[in-house]
Amino acid sequence: MSQITVTEAVTQALAEEMRRDPRVVMFGEGVATKRTDLLNEFGPRRIRNTPLAEGIIAGTAAGAAATGLRPVVDLLFAPFLCFAMDEIVNSAGKLRYMSGGQFSFPMVVIAMTGGGWTIGAQHNHNLEAWFVHSPGLKVVMPSNAADFKGLLKAAIRDDNPVLFFVDMPLTHVPGEVPEDEHVVPLGKAAVAREGSDLTIVSYAKMVGTCIQAAGQLARSGISAEVIDLRSLKPLDEDAILRSVRKTGRLLVVHEAGRMCGVGAEISAIVAEHALTSLKAPVLRLTSPDTPAPSSYVLEQAFMPQVQDVVAAANKLMGRSQPHALEPEAQTV
CATH class of the missing domain: 3.40.50.970 (Thiamin diphosphate (ThDP)-binding fold, Pyr/PP domains)
Known part of the structure; x- marks a missing residue:
């Protein structure tokens, strides 16, 4: 390495x-x-x-x-x-x-x-x-x-x-x-962090945000599994469904807008193939439906942050967290 x-x-x-x-x-x-x-x-x-x-x-x-x-x-x-x-x-x-x-x-x-x-x-x-x-x-x-x-x-x-x-x-x-030959096949997701209480699916830099959030959630007794999609097409449906059937809860996090986004497709896949495994409605956490701002402060507010993921996960678990923000978080 x-x-x-x-x-x-x-x-x-x-x-x-x-x-x-x-x-x-x-x-x-x-x-x-x-x-x-x-x-x-x-x-x-x-x-x-x-x-x-x-x-x-x-x-x-x-x-x-x-x-x-x-x-x-x-x-x-x-x-x-x-x-x-x-x-x-x-x-x-x-x-x-x-x-x-x-x-x-x-x-x-x-x-x-x-x-x-x-x-x-x-x-x-x-x-x-x-x-x-x-x-x-x-x-x-x-x-x-x-x-x-x-x-x-x-x-x-x-x-x-x-x-x-x-x-x-x-x-x-x-x-x-890895220093030797290293090829990652297209269409294979990775389990970035194992967990048992809820599944968080994400990709790109939001994976790091979700891993940080999972660490905070662990300190409050919530075990979150983080799935890194890596490939959006082909999409590793089996990895998503396997995790959701284990945890019974799904939070999808991505920086792109919510409307017709990757999270919508994942939500539909889970609704079609793992509905009976769900203990709570699927939740999506995304950026708002607006052009990205250039101000650093506004840009940070535009993107889902660690505290937003934590708040959404607590909502899925039926816990209240009144001071956390939830930009464009909506149940399916």
């Missing part, structure tokens, strides 16, 4: 896959400038900067993937994906199916998302549910350095387009990463 940051884990994954497979190339907004080690090792033919033109970048990646390359593209901030929706959703996501499997589109689209850097609404918007809803795409949102490395390697090897979202505040967070 080695202690490295998320950014270093991503760079390791890219370097290892580029050494392993000469078809792997990377291009995008500032990639050669930010990743000089990769540029020096692999040269400008395999890692290069592009103009700030998201649609052209994504379209080039789709075409490159169709001809046999395995491109990784960096579009910087998630809201900029709006400029590349046709190329990602309407071309890369659909053409493998429309061609009857004659073509594959092994491309990875990296974009940063999530609050914590106070960069305002046009750079900070959690759009993951858009792409989960789009057929033919896979969606990944890791929470720690080891999973960033392992999931990126799996995404590069996959024959389908993968949206790889990087929660911005995690980029400089260190973590233990």
Whole structure:
């Protein structure tokens, strides 16, 4: 094991896959400038900067993937994906199916998302549910350095387009990463903390928030199990249902808005397949239905915090906690 940051884990994954497979190339907004080690090792033919033109970048990646390359593209901030929706959703996501499997589109689209850097609404918007809803795409949102490395390697090897979202505040967070070959399969959730009284399902940086909340809950006698989804599509339904059937209670926490979010899908899955196991209604804790503020104080209020998770968990357990906040917490 080695202690490295998320950014270093991503760079390791890219370097290892580029050494392993000469078809792997990377291009995008500032990639050669930010990743000089990769540029020096692999040269400008395999890692290069592009103009700030998201649609052209994504379209080039789709075409490159169709001809046999395995491109990784960096579009910087998630809201900029709006400029590349046709190329990602309407071309890369659909053409493998429309061609009857004659073509594959092994491309990875990296974009940063999530609050914590106070960069305002046009750079900070959690759009993951858009792409989960789009057929033919896979969606990944890791929470720690080891999973960033392992999931990126799996995404590069996959024959389908993968949206790889990087929660911005995690980029400089260190973590233990295996030094040998480390690949995390897409579609497999992880139990980040075991528990018996309620299940908390989350992803990206909210996993850390939920783990902290579970520690506080333990001190008051509540045993919370935290499930880190890691992949949003494919979604590990078995891991969610297994935990809910054990605990009988479910709290879903994510930074994206509540309406039609990932939490809504998880709630529906549990209602369809584990309703009789529930001891209380499913609860969702999300950010409000408003653009993200740029003020640090307002941004912190916008995102679910540890005390909000604790308050929601106490509500599920039938305990009152009158002084805790519950932004956009609503039973299903």
